[in-house]
Amino acid sequence: MIIDFHCHIGQSKVFSGKSGTAKDIVQLMDKRKIDQAVLLPAASPRKPKYYEDALEAYKEFPDRFFPFFLANPREENVCDMLEMVVEKYGFKGLKMHPSFLGVAANDREWVYPIAEKARELKVCMMIHSDPSLYATPWQIGLLAMDFPDIPIVMAHMGFVDVIYNDAAIDMARRCPNIYLETCGVSAEGKVTQAVKEIGAHRVLYGSDMPFHDPAFDMARIEYAKISDADKKLIMGENAKKLLESLRK
């Protein structure tokens, strides 16, 4: 069983264009034998759709997608919107992209109210990480320390820089509620290192599809020097368990 924890729908500025229809994505999933995917609204368009595209795709393919809400703290009614999509449509979590928003991941005034709402609703928070001013593993670690009962998925595990990958692993070592998602990570050796330092149970395969083919990110897990049992956990079993633990 393969669950991809990082799949996009909607318009993206950085990937120059639209991600494709839900059907296109499902076709790509079938090609790569991906059973299910966490579906995140793309974070960089001029007018983001916080949930509409993801909801539509979910309605079309309810067995293939777990839709997430795109949280923008600049929207006054962001917490009400989150509550609505969780209660009315069964969304499992929220995604936040601190770098595009220009809001630090641990901003107490803007992000903490959203985290409090996520805790109340029993959904998970997926936070983009990178070496920018806003989304470093250390900042996400501080958020995770203040909300130890919310599962926090650190998307990209620090991203392309090895120092930030190390920081992501270090934060996950300190915070048992942090999960490391692996798309775009610098090298497969960092997946090996993560498993060695925190175990395989909190490492999640993700790909950023369909902006690029999931084969790239699948290879990162395939070539990591870890056991086949650990690869199975990372490719889907951990995601299944995490998603099942969230609000029904």
Ligand SMILES: [Zn+2]
């Ligand atoms: Zn992404």
